[in-house]
Amino acid sequence: MVVSSAKRRHGISGDREHNSSGEAVAGLAARKAAARLLAAVIDARTPLDGLTDQENGHPQYKALDLRDRALVRAILVTALRYRMTISGLLARRLEKPLPPNATALSHILHVAAAQILFLDVPDSAAVDLAVTHAKSDPRTARFSGLVNGVLRTVARAKQDELAAARAATDEAPKWFSDRLKTVYGLDKARQILLAHRHEAPVDFSVKSDPALWAERLGGFVLPTGTVRVEKLSASVTELPGFGEGAWWVQDAAASLPARLFGDINGLRIADLCAAPGGKTAQLILAGAHVTALDMSKTRLARLTQNLERLGLAAEIVQADLLKYEPKDLFDAVLLDPPCSSTGTVRRHPDVPWTKTAADVEKLADLQRRLLARAVTLVKPGGRIVFSNCSLDPLEGEELYRDFLAGNFVDDPLRPGEIAGIDPFLTPQGTLRTTPADLELGSPGRSGLDGFFAARMRRAG
Structure with a gap:
């Protein structure tokens, strides 16, 4: 799919939440956190970095272990990067648009659809956890059947419809897309918007000898002297040169x-x-x-x-x-x-x-x-x-x-x-x-x- 292997996670995580019957459900806490943080971004315009800060982030996020935090962030980045594609595919399955006050339901659907369409999560796990999540929330409990039906049809149709759905959208809110087209012209704006669909490489400013550090980090040297790595082999703090202060990410x-x-x-x-x-x-x-x-x-x-x-x-x-x-x-x-x-x-x-x-x-x-x-x-x-x-x-x-x-x-x-x-x-x-x-x-x-x-x- 479109998410790097470093961010791929299994559908069943280490967290434990409970369903309406009091039974422990693995992975539910992470999905609830993802939906809650997606609501904070979309509804309250809260920056994602602050919500997912390891020390000062949202309490629901900090309550998770590191593995589930990584899963939540992967879900959120994906749900936001492809929000318009996900919205289009969900809309096709709804007889009528969700009412404006059904934001909690919308976020549950987007979190699950991001996993089904773009992450290496089994479709059945994504659907089942979304249904359980809907049942556990009084605002969405009566829509659990809709959640199940919509997401299962999305999963069945993704091979046939995903490419066309992605091609049909700028993958950006209208204000932003329109502004880019006004400023840069249609062709350049489209190139920028297409670039936004891809995760950026990681760049390093090095104290000295870029060629050496490109070799050690598994990257290459840009014409400007920056060392670029397409995909990291480990977390930044575990890479060679971090402890000795040989470089910084920039x-x-x-x-x-x-x-x-x-x-x-x-x-x-x-x-x-x-x-x-x-x-x-x-x-x-x-x-x-x-x-x-x-x-x-x-x-x-x-x-x-x-x-x-x-x-x-x-x-x-x-x-x-x-x-x-x-x-x-x-x-x-x-x-x-x-x-x-x-x-x-x-x-x-x-x-x-x-x-x-x-x-x-x-x-x-x-x-x-x-x-x-x-x-x-x-x-x-x-x-x-x-x-x-x-x-x-x-x-x-x-x-x-x-x-x-x-x-x-x-x-x-x-x-x-x-x-x-x-x-x-x-x-x-x-x-x-x-x-x-x-x-x-x-x-x-x-x-x-x-x-x-x-x-x-x-x-x-």
């Missing part, structure tokens, strides 16, 4: 903004909105004296842990950038502010379902204010790099174009200036990547997160 596109400064050896640079610290690490390794600033104490704790593992040091400051007053101005600043994250859908398929067009506009306004503050922290003549992982020009190209005025001058990137980035340069000298870029022969090897980056100088 999408190839996310590694580009820090390289736009050029030679920074000996310079004082502020990495604003710095957590989790990938760009901070790059700047330190390039010889800069780095101040890493972030508003979140929790995110700074993660940044500190990451730098400690890598054996790197920075001045770490917890502060609101809009109120931050450094003692001295910096030689350069890097701002990668909060954004809609629409460039990361391959890794985070919940993003289109937890964001709206209004969120994009709101975040663009926040970025504009943060950028206006960030540029005041750099010395005259110093460089400012602005970047984010959004696909929307409202947060990238348009924001940057509108900002260039007063005492700040464009500092466009030049072809051949930085190894490997020429394919992503715009005619204006800014950087733009999308998941449809960097074609390397197969979806598992290709693509980048969607990123925008631009460079300017403070006049004087």
